[in-house]
Amino acid sequence: MIKVDENDPVGEVQLSFPYRDVQIKRGLDPKEEYDLQEELGRGKFGIVYRCTEKTSNLCLAAKYITCPKKEDRRNVEREVDIMRSLQHPRLIQLYDAFENGKVMCVILELIEGGELFERVIDDDFILTEKSCTIFMRQICEGVDFIHKQRILHLDMKPENILCLTKTGNRIKIIDFGLARRFDPDKKLQVLFGTPEFVAPEVVNYDAIGYGTDMWSVGVICYVLLSGLSPFMGATDPQTMANVTIAKYDFDDEAFNEISDTAKDFIRKLLLKDMTTRMTAQQALHHPWLSDVVVPEMELDRTNLKKYVIRRRWRKAINTIIALKRMGAEIDTNLI
Structure with missing residues (x-):
């Protein structure tokens, strides 16, 4: 049995990396600096991959967002700007950011414990x-x-x-x-x-x-x-x-x-x-x-398990809709 540690967390775990004043790198391909690995998840706003920084071997998460419109790019720029202000142990941390044509990539702290x-x-x-x-x-x-x-x-x-x-x-x-x-x-x-x-x-x-x-x-x-x-x-x-x-x-x-x-x-x-x-x-x-x-x-x-299963299905359906909007071919017979 896994019983959550019910003692209050004492102190803070060491951060994955020190604070970084991230500025968006424009016209650069993130693959020049990071090795992309397996896909971790996807949704209506993009796809997340595990990645490793080539110079440090630090494991991180790379979120790729397609930005066909200027508004889409501005939304990602706003997210990066906001995350630069949010250095705290309870919040996911920003590591790097890229703009390469109509694709933007945000490099984030890798969190592996799941939802x-x-x-x-x-x-x-x-x-x-x-x-x-x-x-x-x-x-x-x-x-x-x-x-x-x-x-x-x-x-x-x-x-x-x-x-x-x-x-x-x-x-x-x-x-x-x-x-x-x-x-x-x-x-x-x-x-x-x-x-x-x-x-x-x-x-x-x-x-x-x-x-x-x-x-x-x-x-x-x-x-x-x-x-x-x-x-x-x-x-x-x-x-x-x-x-x-x-x-x-x-x-x-x-x-x-x-x-x-x-x-x-x-x-x-x-x-x-x-x-x-x-x-x-x-x-x-x-x-x-x-x-x-x-x-x-x-x-x-019992109720919580049913609730999570229901949200899994909804999340899967939303992902399929998002992929179709991006032009992906989906075989619904496999769902």
């Missing part, structure tokens, strides 16, 4: 409410740092929380492709995100803020503890309609063994009014994450 939710549903893994607090505290630490840099992540979801290793208890927040710099004195509106985790103000195209990310943190916590999605509908429009109403409950038996303190933590995040939600700093001082002894009994992960 958090994928790991905790493993048959050999024991998940407890205590271990959930360890993960959620680190998520809030990462979000707190992001917000202190006046940046919004805007795509907080389980797929974007990775385990640093396959056995340790440290996590990393990844994917700043939708992140935006934020000036609280200026109105910012967006109309993107994952329906299941997006906040009411996004669906309604109202002004967003730091609380927008904290809503998503609340949804992640709800799902991690119960395996249930508080606002999931049969379709994306139904899900977004449920989000705008902002009504949910803890009536399912999955919450019978969950502490009242944990439920209070979620309640203080899933508030319709963005300004009333806990900030990341306040979340870190909430009793559930700071000083309350929480249950250490094993949680029933």
Whole structure:
């Protein structure tokens, strides 16, 4: 059995590399400096490969993004600019960046522990409410740092929380492709995100803020503890309609063994009014994450396993759609 280390992480693991003031290298092929290896994953925004820097033999991840339009290139440039400001142990680190014609490549820290939710549903893994607090505290630490840099992540979801290793208890927040710099004195509106985790103000195209990310943190916590999605509908429009109403409950038996303190933590995040939600700093001082002894009994992960399988299928379908848009030939009989 793999039982997560329920002691608070002491100290920080040594960084894979020191801070680098990355500037985009234009007109250069990253293969001149890096050896590409196996594919690690792909999605609607690009393909990620394992790679090794030729001069140092450092193992990294290379994310290739096709940029047929100037807007696509500007989006990657914004992501690189934002990541240069985010040097923190809870956040994936930027190593290098290239522009070569209509293809851009971002070289990132290699994180090999896999998605958090994928790991905790493993048959050999024991998940407890205590271990959930360890993960959620680190998520809030990462979000707190992001917000202190006046940046919004805007795509907080389980797929974007990775385990640093396959056995340790440290996590990393990844994917700043939708992140935006934020000036609280200026109105910012967006109309993107994952329906299941997006906040009411996004669906309604109202002004967003730091609380927008904290809503998503609340949804992640709800799902991690119960395996249930508080606002999931049969379709994306139904899900977004449920989000705008902002009504949910803890009536399912999955919450019978969950502490009242944990439920209070979620309640203080899933508030319709963005300004009333806990900030990341306040979340870190909430009793559930700071000083309350929480249950250490094993949680029933039946719902969580079903949830992860459902998201795997959705992710696969989205990948197929993205590949078709890029002109790939897909044999649907193999799916």
